[in-house]
Amino acid sequence: xxxxxxxxxxxxxxxxxxxxxxxxxxxxxxxxxxxxxxxxxxxxxxxxxxxxxxxxxxxxxxxxxxxxxxxxxxxxxxxxxxxxxxxxxxxxxxxxxxxxxxxxxxxxxxxxxxxxxxxxxxxxxxxxxxxxxxxxxxxxxxxxxxxxxxxxxxxxxxxxxxxxxxxxxxxxxxxxxxxxxxxxxxxxxxxxxxxxxxxxxxxxxxxxxxxxxxxxxxxxxxxxxxxxxxxxxxxxxxxxxxxxxxxxxxxxxxxxxxxxxxxxxxxxxxxxxxxxxxxxxxxxxxxxxxxxxxxxxxxxxxxxxxxxxxxxxxxxxxxxxxxxxxxxxxxxxxxxxxxxxxxxxxxxxxxxxxxxxxxxxxxxxxxxxxxxxxxxxxxxxxxxxxxxxxxxxxxxxxxxxxxxxxxxxxxxxxxxxxxxxxxxxxxxxxxxxxxxxxxxxxxxxxxxxxxxxxxxxxxxxxxxxxxxxxxxxxxxxxxxxxxxxxxxxxxxxxxxxxxxxxxxxx
Numbered sequence: 065x066x067x068x069x070x071x072x073x074x075x076x077x078x079x080x081x082x083x084x085x086x087x088x089x090x091x092x093x094x095x096x097x098x099x100x101x102x103x104x105x106x107x108x109x110x111x112x113x114x115x116x117x118x119x120x121x122x123x124x125x126x127x128x129x130x131x132x133x134x135x136x137x138x139x140x141x142x143x144x145x146x147x148x149x150x151x152x153x154x155x156x157x158x159x160x161x162x163x164x165x166x167x168x169x170x171x172x173x174x175x176x177x178x179x180x181x182x183x184x185x186x187x188x189x190x191x192x193x194x195x196x197x198x199x200x201x202x203x204x205x206x207x208x209x210x211x212x213x214x215x216x217x218x219x220x221x222x223x224x225x226x227x228x229x230x231x232x233x234x235x236x237x238x239x240x241x242x243x244x245x246x247x248x249x250x251x252x253x254x255x256x257x258x259x260x261x262x263x264x265x266x267x268x269x270x271x272x273x274x275x276x277x278x279x280x281x282x283x284x285x286x287x288x289x290x291x292x293x294x295x296x297x298x299x300x301x302x303x304x305x306x307x308x309x310x311x312x313x314x315x316x317x318x319x320x321x322x323x324x325x326x327x328x329x330x331x332x333x334x335x336x337x338x339x340x341x342x343x344x345x346x347x348x349x350x351x352x353x354x355x356x357x358x359x360x361x362x363x364x365x366x367x368x369x370x371x372x373x374x375x376x377x378x379x380x381x382x383x384x385x386x387x388x389x390x391x392x393x394x395x396x397x398x399x400x401x402x403x404x405x406x407x408x409x410x411x412x413x414x415x416x417x418x419x420x421x422x423x424x425x426x427x428x429x430x431x432x433x434x435x436x437x438x439x440x441x442x443x444x445x446x447x448x449x450x451x452x453x454x455x456x457x458x459x460x461x462x463x464x465x466x467x468x469x470x471x472x473x474x475x476x477x478x479x480x481x482x483x484x485x486x487x488x489x490x491x492x493x494x495x496x497x498x499x500x501x502x503x504x505x506x507x508x509x510x511x512x513x514x515x516x517x518x519x520x521x522x523x524x525x526x527x528x529x530x531x532x533x534x535x536x537x538x539x540x541x542x543x544x545x546x547x548x549x550x551x552x553x554x555x556x557x558x559x560x561x562x563x564x565x566x567x568x569x570x
Contacts, residue, residue: 068135073146079136080155086127088351092309094120099307099315102184103299110185118178125173129166137162150354153535158353164230167216176209180481187479188302196450196468203478204446207439210483214440224440227484231360232491233537240433240487243552247426247490250556254563255423258411261567266407271395273325281325282318282332284387289336289370290518296339303476304331304418306338306367308356311345325392326408327419330371337370338363340522344530354534360485362529362538364492365499372422372493373500373558374521379513381405409566413461415470423563424461426493431456432475432486440483494555495542499525501554502546 070076094117101113127133140147140155147155165173183202190199214223228235282298301317308314316335320328341357349355357363374380385401396404411421417428435452438444444452453472454465465471477485503509503524512520528545542550563569 068132070136070139073140073143076136076139076143077151079132080140083127083130083133083136084158084353085351087124090120090124090127094124095307095309099299101181102188102301102303102305103317107189110182114178114181114185117181118174121177122170122174125165125170128162129170134166150348150535154353157534161353164213164217168213172209172212176213176481179205179209180479183479183481184476187473187476191302191469191473194467194469194473196473199473199479200446200449203449206478206481207446207483210481211440211442222441224437224484227440228487229484231482231485232488233359234539235361235487235491237437243487243491243494244426244430244433246552247494247556248430251423251426251559254560254569255411255413257569258423258563258567259413261569263412264406264410264566265403266410268395268399268403269326269407270323271392272322273392273395275320275322277391278320278325278328281329281387281391285329285332285384286336288384288516288518289333289340290522291336291339292343295343298332304335305476306335306342308339308342310350310355311343311347312350314339314342324419325395330375330408331418333375334367334371337367340370340525341366341530344522344526345533346531349533349535356533358532358534358536358541359538360488361491361495362541364488365495366492366525366529368489368493369496369500369525373496374509374513374518376405376409376422377510377513378402378405379510381408383513383516406566409562411563411567413463415457415463415465416474418474422493423559426490427460429486429490431460433490436483436486494552495550497555497558498542498551499529499545501558 070079097113097117097120101110105113137155137159141159144152144155168176179202183199183206186202187199190196210227211223214221214226218226222237225236228237228240283293286293286296286298295312296314296316299315299317300319302319304316304318306314306316316332316339318328318331318335338357341363345355345357357366381404382401385404388404389396409422411423413424413427414420417425417432420428431453434456435444435449438452439446439449450468450472457463457465457471500509503521507520507524509521512518529541532541536544539549
């Protein structure tokens with residue numbers, strides 16, 4: 065029997081708000097420690113930090129599973145009709161998310177946090193040294209834990225369905241299978257036609273581009289995108305990412321390769337799209353459980369929209385090309401803006417997902433989706449993962465994987481425990497294509513880009529996506545943007561039109 069009673073909404077909300085403030089604060093602190101760990105922390109400092117994060121996750125667990133707080137949440141859910149819309153959404157969303165965490169025994173939750181902290185350090189070293197064997201025991205534990213945690217939360221559902229739903233509300237293996245099948249049916253034949261056409265010259269992208277000049281380019285790109293640098297910093301990490309500590313403090317990272325200027329360039333634009341979303345969340349949601357993007361798919365729709373639909377457009381390249389020539393006069397000597405546009409849109413099946421061209425990108429995601437599904441189902445052992453990875457890259461992309469550094473060790477997601485995340489990258493690309501089709505009905509997108517003022521685009525997205533934070537489900541946001549349900553045919557049409565033009569396919 066519940067020993068806690070509440071006189072009304074006000075008392076229950078007071079308990080809820082106290083718990084929320086503590087949870088937000090400790091989440092903030094853990095996020096800052098994580099950011100430090102992957103950007104500037106010395107190499108051999110992981111063990112102490114892992115212990116700290118394990119302890120803090122235990123404190124977080126105690127805060128969110130405190131009996132009085134749990135009783136208040138249960139009372140508020142039962143009396144949700146007495147709450148206003150925002151409060152009702154926050155309570156029910158938190159209840160949904162917290163039920164997953166509270167279904168995990170405390171000692172397992174703390175141990176998992178420590179495992180992840182250690183796994184990320186091991187992964188980083190393993191990638192540098194092409195040493196999958198050193199990382200494999202950690203990865204095996206991570207998949208075992210995720211499988212077990214899904215069973216704790218919802219034993220009647222397939223574990224992978226539970227994990228997919230955590231990142232994209234309502235996503236199941238059945239839906240993902242259908243989505244990827246439709247993409248594969250269209251992309252693979254188009255890819256064959258592209259590869260049979262005369263190929264694009266991108267040799268000038270492989271010249272030496274000094275890192276200090278690339279850093280200047282990063283600052284310039286963030287300026288062009290309209291990112292407020294007083295609220296958004298940029299650092300360097302092995303794998304680019306975005307982390308937010310509220311709508312007033314967002315951080316992005318990138319990495320630099322002297323022989324690949326496009327890598328950091330599009331990492332910054334991609335992560336900048338994430339940052340614009342977080343910076344645009346309504347202030348009324350600050351330090352609440354409705355702050356931040358609502359799902360990984362919606363988040364990726366914004367990053368992929370800026371990276372590809374805007375950042376790889378002919379208008380955008382024309383806009384930024386004078387700056388590129390200023391920074392890299394020798395490397396781009398004799399290269400005009402249109403040649404650069406074609407180069408950054410070159411289709412070439414490759415090894416690295418984050419460097420993949422727009423057309424083949426979804427196939428990289430498909431590989432990870434199928435492997436995750438098999439690992440969670442117990443149909444694939446971690447020790448056999450590199451061979452399975454290499455076989456799928458050969459089957460879907462026609463490339464031979466030379467080593468695990470350029471294969472199964474390339475992504476940081478699994479080391480961070482993000483199992484079920486990858487499909488959101490492909491979904492986000494498709495969401496973004498549908499969104500920009502609607503955006504063009506209200507905004508002259510080409511003129512905005514050519515004029516160097518992206519604010520009409522950002523404002524349109526801000527009104528329909530950013531400002532709502534987690535207030536509404538992904539399906540509602542897509543309909544709010546597009547006036548209809550999600551339709552992947554927009555993405556297929558966009559890819560077909562763009563690459564048929566670049567490669568003169570009739």
